[in-house]
Amino acid sequence: MYSTKNKNVFFPVFCAVLLLFISGSVKAVLQPKDNFGIISRIIVAVLASEHYKNTINENDISRQLFDEYLETLDPNHLYFTQKDIDYFKKQASASLYNKLKQGNTEFAFIVYNALLDKVKKREKFAKSLVKKGFDFTKCEYYKFDRTETGWAKSEKELDSIWREKIKNDILTFCLMNKIVESAEEKDNTSKAKPYSKDTPSERTLKRLKTYRLYLEENEAINALEIYLSTLAHIYDPHSSYMSPQTEENFNIQMQLSFVGIGALLSSEDGYTKVEKIIPGGPAAKEGQLKAADKIVAVGEDSLPPADIVDMPLTKVVKKIRGKKATQVHLTILEGAQGLQAIPKEIIITRDVVKLKDSEASSEIKTITTANSEKLRIGVITLPSFYYDFQGAMQGKKNFKSSTRDVKEILQDFNEEGVDGVILDLRINGGGSLKEAIDITGLFIGGGPVVQTKNQRKKIFIENDHDSVCHYDGPLLILVSNLSASAAEILAGAMQDYGRGIVVGDKKTHGKGTVQTVLDLDNILSRFKLDFNPGAIKLTNAKFYRITGSSTQERGIIPDITFDSFMDYMNIGEDKLKHALKWDTISPVPHTKNYNINRNIPELKSLSEARQKNDSDFILLKESIKLFQKIQEKKEVSLNEKERWGKYLQEKEISEKQKALYSNLESKNIKDSKLAETEAGKKELRDIYLDESVNILTDYIMLAKPLKTAPTKIVTQK
Numbered sequence: 123m124y125s126t127k128n129k130n131v132f133f134p135v136f137c138a139v140l141l142l143f144i145s146g147s148v149k150a151v152l153q154p155k156d157n158f159g160i161i162s163r164i165i166v167a168v169l170a171s172e173h174y175k176n177t178i179n180e181n182d183i184s185r186q187l188f189d190e191y192l193e194t195l196d197p198n199h200l201y202f203t204q205k206d207i208d209y210f211k212k213q214a215s216a217s218l219y220n221k222l223k224q225g226n227t228e229f230a231f232i233v234y235n236a237l238l239d240k241v242k243k244r245e246k247f248a249k250s251l252v253k254k255g256f257d258f259t260k261c262e263y264y265k266f267d268r269t270e271t272g273w274a275k276s277e278k279e280l281d282s283i284w285r286e287k288i289k290n291d292i293l294t295f296c297l298m299n300k301i302v303e304s305a306e307e308k309d310n311t312s313k314a315k316p317y318s319k320d321t322p323s324e325r326t327l328k329r330l331k332t333y334r335l336y337l338e339e340n341e342a343i344n345a346l347e348i349y350l351s352t353l354a355h356i357y358d359p360h361s362s363y364m365s366p367q368t369e370e371n372f373n374i375q376m377q378l379s380f381v382g383i384g385a386l387l388s389s390e391d392g393y394t395k396v397e398k399i400i401p402g403g404p405a406a407k408e409g410q411l412k413a414a415d416k417i418v419a420v421g422e423d424s425l426p427p428a429d430i431v432d433m434p435l436t437k438v439v440k441k442i443r444g445k446k447a448t449q450v451h452l453t454i455l456e457g458a459q460g461l462q463a464i465p466k467e468i469i470i471t472r473d474v475v476k477l478k479d480s481e482a483s484s485e486i487k488t489i490t491t492a493n494s495e496k497l498r499i500g501v502i503t504l505p506s507f508y509y510d511f512q513g514a515m516q517g518k519k520n521f522k523s524s525t526r527d528v529k530e531i532l533q534d535f536n537e538e539g540v541d542g543v544i545l546d547l548r549i550n551g552g553g554s555l556k557e558a559i560d561i562t563g564l565f566i567g568g569g570p571v572v573q574t575k576n577q578r579k580k581i582f583i584e585n586d587h588d589s590v591c592h593y594d595g596p597l598l599i600l601v602s603n604l605s606a607s608a609a610e611i612l613a614g615a616m617q618d619y620g621r622g623i624v625v626g627d628k629k630t631h632g633k634g635t636v637q638t639v640l641d642l643d644n645i646l647s648r649f650k651l652d653f654n655p656g657a658i659k660l661t662n663a664k665f666y667r668i669t670g671s672s673t674q675e676r677g678i679i680p681d682i683t684f685d686s687f688m689d690y691m692n693i694g695e696d697k698l699k700h701a702l703k704w705d706t707i708s709p710v711p712h713t714k715n716y717n718i719n720r721n722i723p724e725l726k727s728l729s730e731a732r733q734k735n736d737s738d739f740i741l742l743k744e745s746i747k748l749f750q751k752i753q754e755k756k757e758v759s760l761n762e763k764e765r766w767g768k769y770l771q772e773k774e775i776s777e778k779q780k781a782l783y784s785n786l787e788s789k790n791i792k793d794s795k796l797a798e799t800e801a802g803k804k805e806l807r808d809i810y811l812d813e814s815v816n817i818l819t820d821y822i823m824l825a826k827p828l829k830t831a832p833t834k835i836v837t838q839k
Contacts, residue, residue, distance in 0.1 A: 151235050152342045159225025161655045164642055165350050165363055166222050173357050174577045174635070174661050175702065183356055184219040191352045195233060197391040197432075198268040200287065201240040204275050210236075222353065230349035231342070238337045245330045247281065248288050252323045256289045258762040264290040265757040269391050288326060289760050295322030297464050297766060329419070329429035336433055343367075344434060347656075354660065359698040360637050361660040368436045369641075369657040382443045383450060384475045385411060386551070390692075392432040393418065396457075398551050398604065401505035403475045410468045413604055414457025414691045417442075418465055421451040427467075444472050457691055459752055464769050480505040482527040486540060489819050497822060499815050500540040502531055507553030507561070507608045524553070525560040532564060532593045542596035542818045545612075546811065548626065552607025552633070559586050562615045565622065567591030570710045572611045573666040574636065581666075583710055597622035598818040600811065601680060603688040606631035606695075607665075613678045614667040620716040623725065623821060624678060625814055627686040632695035634674030635702060636663035664702065670709040674702050681722045682729050682817060684810055685743050690750055721824055728820050729813060738809045 170176060192210065196202050214229050221229065264286040265271070274280040299322070320328060343365045350363035384403015388395050393416040405411040420441040421427035430438050442450055449471050455463040482504045489497045504524060513521025520526075535543060552558075559571045563586030574582045599613050599622050610630050616622040642655040665673050675696050695701050733739040752772055759765045 151238055151338070152231050152340070152345050154227045154231055154346070155342055157651075157653055157655070158227045158342070158346050160646070160651065161346065161363075161642070162222045162227050162350065163225050164645060164655065165353065165658060166219070168640060168658055169354060169357055169361070169660065172577055172640070172660060172662060173361060174663060175357050176577055178357075180217060180219045183353075184214075184217045186356050187218045187353055188214055190356065191230070191233060191349055193269075194348060194352050195237050195432075199271055199273050200268070200280070200283065201237055201244060202273060203277060203280055204273040206236065206240075207273055219353075222350075227346060227349065230345055234345040234348075238334075241330075241334050241337055244284060245327075245334055247284060248327060248330055251285055251288050252292075252327060256292065258289075258293055258296075258760065260761065261764075262286065262289075262760040263757045264760055266290065267756045286760065290758065291326040291329070292322045293760060293762060293765060294464060295325050296762065297769060298467070300766065301464065301466075301769075325427075329431075332429045333432060336437065343656075348434065354658065356700055358635065358661045358700055358702050360633075360635060361658070363656065363658050364639075365436075365656045366654045369639075382439075382472060382475055383411070383452075383470045384473075387417070387435060387439065387442075389435045390416075393455075394430055394433070394435065394438045399549070400475055401480045401549060404470050404473045408468070408470050411452065411454065411470065412457060414688075414693055416455040416457070417452050418455060419453035421453075423449055423451070427451060427453055446473055448472050459772055463772075480508055481522070482524055482531060484531045484534070486535075486538060487815055489815060491819070491823070497541045497819055498538065499542045499544060499818060500531075500535040500538070501544045501546060501811070501815075502528060503546045504528065504561075505549055506551065507555075507557035509554040509557050524557045525564070528561050529564055529592055536593065540595070542598070542822050543593060544598045544600055544811070544814055544818060545622075546600045547605045547609040547613065548600055548602040548810075549604050550606075550609040551604060551631075552609055555584070555608060555611070555636075558608035558611045559584050560588070562586055562612050563588045564592040565594075565597060565616070566619055566715075567594075569619075570668045570712050571615050573668065573670075573707065573710060574663050575666065575707060576663045581707060583668075596818055596822050598814055598821075599624045600814050601626035601630050601678065602686070603627045603629065603631055603691075603693045605678075606633040610634065610673045610678050611665060611667075614671075614673055617678065617681070618668050618714075619712065620714050620718050623682065623718060623722070623817060624680045625682040625729075625817060626680045626684065626810070628683050628689045629679050629694070630673075630677035631693070632673065632675045632677035632701075634665040634672050634677075634695075635661045636665070638662050661702070666707050668710040668712050670706045672704050672706065675704040681719075682726045684733070684813065685739065685746055687746060687749060690746065690753060718821070721821055724824065725817055725820050729817050732813065732816060736809070736813075738807070739813075742809070 170178070188211070192202065192207065210229075210233060213232050218229055221227075268283075274283060347363055347365040347368065354361040354363055382403075383405045384400040385396050385405045386398040386400065388397045396411060396413055396415045396417065398413055399406045399411060417438070418431055419427035419429050420438065422444075428441065430441065442452075444450060449469050451467060451469055453465045453467050455465055482502060484500060484502050487499045487501060489499060491497065506524070508522060508524045510518075510521040510523065514523075532543070555572075562571045563569075566586065568586055568589040570583050570585050572584045574584065576582075597616070599616050601609065601613050601624060605613065605626070610633070613624050613630065617624055637659055639657050639659050641657050646653070646655055667673060677695070759768065
């Protein structure tokens with residue numbers, strides 16, 4: 123969740139720091155420019171005074187900056203040896219934090235240029251390995267995840283690691299070709315065929331060349347951005363320095379009207395990770411790209427795929443974007459299989475991603491109980507908390523607002539006489555805080571909703587001031603590990619008021635922080651300095667429930683949970699390094715007019731009994747066990763026959779998983795369970811929504827003399 127950009131921030135500390143500059147004198151491919159010292163001083167000062175975590179130990183942050191800058195540049199420990207690390211320690215003998223305070227960014231370029239030199243040497247070494255060839259019948263293994271492995275003790279040890287790496291890369295491309303050939307033999311309709319005519323060996327070498335060229339083509343500001351963002355990440359994972367180009371890309375994304383694929387991306391251990399699929403966007407409509415997938419290569423119809431591993435996110439985004447109606451080819455590692463997955467190529471047609479694609483929608487489900495009684499459950503799907511700030515400022519009468527849309531849906535539900543309402547927030551990653559508060563108010567009719575604490579540790583209580591309760595009937599909130607920020611505020615408030623039953627994954631995402639973007643050029647203009655220094659995105663506040671509990675890191679714990687693959691994926695705030703910790707503040711007095719909690723134990727028992735006997739939930743539990751085994755793997759076989767057999771086994775698991783998740787983000791997956799609708803059409807079954815309907819029906823029936831359970835679920839047009 124972001125606040126609006128702050129162009130009027132002034133920090134007295136800059137009066138002194140902007141008057142001095144210490145220039146680096148490193149003679150290398152990239153060198154710090156004269157204005158980098160000014161930028162580094164500003165970043166250090168802003169983080170120290172404006173970040174929520176504004177109390178730090180300078181020695182600790184210097185040590186972490188050293189370690190994590192090296193990890194950022196070489197996350198899998200494939201280029202530097204322990205000898206290199208020892209050399210860098212000598213170069214960083216003084217406090218790196220103090221050097222940045224003084225405007226000295228020299229260390230960033232010493233390490234960056236050393237990496238470039240190492241990459242060139244490893245590319246040359248890989249060519250020599252390819253000439254010798256490999257034997258794929260030997261029983262060997264490659265440790266693909268080296269993030270927790272120490273640095274190689276020598277170049278000789280690194281040579282051995284690289285021999286396994288290059289062998290694995292070539293074998294992977296061989297298997298990719300085999301997968302496509304197998305698909306063509308099966309149905310002659312392989313949608314994503316390899317569009318490179320190069321051999322697996324040539325493709326492997328081309329990836330290394332692409333990475334080397336990217337490093338060579340980088341400008342000095344790109345190296346500075348990596349270094350200063352590493353510093354910002356030590357404060358928390360959502361803070362970063364943005365170069366002018368990165369800031370421009372950020373502004374484009376925040377407008378929610380750009381040509382792309384409709385996916386929120388992040389960088390993790392050198393990989394481009396899909397954080398969220400934007401509802402209604404090209405990726406969501408195409409259906410193959412999922413949250414937690416990693417993109418390893420990007421290509422066009424007429425161009426070979428470019429390896430993007432270790433490439434800055436700004437450059438990756440630039441490659442993925444393009445003209446409307448053109449196709450982008452993505453090579454991905456499916457999140458369901460982890461880094462050991464065989465890369466899969468998918469094609470997405472670029473289109474304009476607009477705000478309207480994330481609007482609220484609704485349907486009414488009719489349930490026939492065991493005694494033939496019919497109940498009607500209204501379902502609202504809310505992908506985000508949207509609000510047209512510009513339209514509101516211009517005084518437009520019907521500017522887009524999620525609150526207005528949900529209110530209209532509730533009015534329709536009231537007129538239809540629904541027996542209960544489900545609010546589906548499973549893919550809601552947040553949005554406007556005001557909208558989250560106002561939508562909460564539709565169900566409670568006024569009162570405190572959430573608390574915020576800023577970097578000065580001042581606490582604010584945010585209230586809903588609409589005393590009208592627009593729907594006061596039975597309510598269920600459906601969440602997942604992707605439900606974040608504003609979605610967690612609403613779900614938490616529903617629990618705190620005892621207003622609705624919260625069901626879903628074991629916990630929500632756990633993002634309970636607020637970010638703001640500060641334009642650094644506004645600061646420079648006060649000192650009559652004329653250059654674009656970029657911007658800084660930093661965390662400056664935290665959210666707290668009215669009970670005093672933070673939503674940060676722990677998220678919201680549902681009253682009733684389902685088995686979920688996402689609980690075992692690397693998704694969630696608690697999985698992020700340097701995430702701010704959960705804590706508590708004083709609770710806010712509030713009137714609890716609802717007492718739904720007393721029914722939770724019985725509702726939970728009834729749901730568990732149903733899940734235990736439901737064939738899809740049984741399949742889900744079995745698939746999760748196999749999935750956990752896949753995730754625990756840290757190495758892969760370099761024997762082609764063994765590797766192919768493992769792929770076929772894991773492919774079966776993956777297909778089962780997709781079928782179970784099909785209705786959450788896409789309706790294009792084949793071989794999924796189907797449910798009949800009133801209109802006679804077939805739709806993919808959403809087992810989580812179906813069971814949520816069952817739970818809410820149980821709650822409704824608990825108030826009746828005769829308790830029954832739903833037996834059939836149909837959809838009303």
